[in-house]
Amino acid sequence: METRRRDFLRSISAAAALPTLTSILRGETVWSGQPENQANAGLRDLRSQFPLLRENTNGRPLVYLDSAATTQRPRAVLNALARFYSHDNANPAKSLHTLARRSATLYDTARATVARFLNARGPDEIVWTRGTTEAINLVAASWGGANLGPGDEVLVTVSDHYSNLVPWQLAAKRANSTLRILDVGDDGRLRLDQLGDLLSKRTKLVTFPHVSNVLGRINPAKEICERAHRTGALVLVDAAQSVPHFPVDVRDIDCDFLAFSGHKMCGPMGIGVLWMRRELLDAMPPFQAGSNMAHDVEIDAAPHFAEGGLKFEAGTPNVPGAVGLAAAITFLESLDRKSLWAREQELTRYALSSFTKVKGLRILGPTEPSERVSVFSFVVDNRQALEVVTALDAMGIAVRGGDLASLPLLKRMGVTAAVRASCYAYTSSEEIDRLVAGLQG
Structure with a gap:
């Protein structure tokens, strides 16, 4: 040994x-x-740099082997959160008081950090969510509600987490569409040989886990995207278990949507990311409604929606979550x-x-x-x-x-x-x- x-x-x-x-x-x-x-x-x-790893549990030094559920946080992230609440805490606004402007700057900077991290074309392709689950539900409700209809098909896999299976079950039921399933082999490898039979002009979306939360297997995202696009289907990648472990480039993969959570990569709980192509983002209807996602609202006129990802971010934003995720990204990249x-x-x-x-x-x-x-x-x-x-x-x-x-x-x-x-x-x-x-x- x-x-x-x-x-x-x-x-x-x-x-x-x-x-x-x-x-x-x-x-x-x-x-x-x-x-x-x-x-x-x-x-x-x-x-x-991870204070919790020094803890004892049940009288023994902790061995923490549950990082796929949530990682621990380094001091760099804890300090970023403490600094925000101690020095910068305000509801963000770019043209109001000093603290509000500082908070807005931190929020925008965090969005730009995530965009660079994913090699997105710009920060306007980034939507803040509560996590991977909400990000996928956003696509299922907004894009699915506007684009799925009777006879259409969504292709999921048998290896999907509930968070990427149940939203599409519900979306297919609402639209009277069909959910089709890509199987795995006995070794857990996706049966890509089945794609020829499963993909057709009726396929509107293909979605799969970049990395299985059970098997740890890395699925060939780029190949799946290429094959799906040949038939005109869009692709959503559940990257909850891949982004924490290795660099993910949305332009190289050539997907259309990608979702991940901050808390699985040293960031805070309650913050996640949905990346999507700007042309899709612009065409999709809002997911939730309220302040910040609309402006110049009148009683007797349709609201004007915010540009970019802000269109999907109704209400008071999770600024400390975004700041903490940006700190986690900076921390990981420094390593x-x-x-x-x-x-x-x-x-x-x-x-x-x-x-x-x-x-x-x-x-x-x-x-x-x-x-x-x-x-x-x-x-x-x-x-x-x-x-x-x-x-x-x-x-x-x-x-x-x-x-x-x-x-x-x-x-x-x-x-x-x-x-x-x-x-x-x-x-x-x-x-x-x-x-x-x-x-x-």
Whole structure:
């Protein structure tokens, strides 16, 4: 075990030399650690920036392996939130008092940060939402309500999270349209060979998870978009589990809509993003109505709607959420996301190898690290998922279990519940060791 851990640390040394908290807050990039201990020092530096990781639970040092549900927040994000509430808190307005102008500037800057992060054509393609779920519901209600009708089809997948399945079930029912399902193989890989039969001129939209929240499998987004566009269909990518792990470029993927949540990538809860092509955004009717999304409103005249994403942002905006997400993006980018991704693949390889030591454990999803992120769902012979979750919790190990909001996929994999251990940039090989020991015990 110790030899393999040393090999693991040695293999990631080039990727793990990470900036200190002070350098991040100053906007600098200062690399720490000597060549022979960069992996250890770099990961320690990174973990030290997440206060909650120092907590004890049930008398044990916390092992947090539930990052696919929500990540922990670094001090850079916590400080950004505290600073906003302490120094800049106001309902944003560009032409009113000083605090209102400062709040508006921060809000606009955060939108521009997200646009750059996704390689969008501009900030006006970004819509703030409460999270991935609301973003998808916005598309289903606004675009779906205006464009779906009898005989039309929406193609979803058996691997979709409820948040990308139920909205389209409801939209199809409202429009008297048909929901078609793309299956997966026994290995959880999307059956792209079925697309020839499923796609037609009746297909108005194709939607799928960029990364499965159960299997951790990375789906070929660019290929799916290209094939869908050949038939004239639009594509919505559920990027809730991909954006947190590796760079996502909306122009390279060539999708039409993309949604993700801030809290799964070190940002606050309650803030999410819907990116969509500007021409689609302009053509879609508002999702909710109220202040900020309309102006010059008269009793006896149709309202004038705001330009860009503001058209879909009725009411008082979540400025601190946007500020916190922008801080999370800045934090992640300062760490060099490509290097973090290389390290994550090594951690994935280490974890998959370690799981083979647990008798009766079966991993769901790919065993090749390059095909997945570090999200591991598994079942253990003769043990219920919630029983395993409870036993691990007593040891200070936080994992998730149940149907994982993806029962159709679990059934396709031959089970109705699973345990999920999900890692992030701050996860260590020692934490994988503790998980494996807990499963063996």
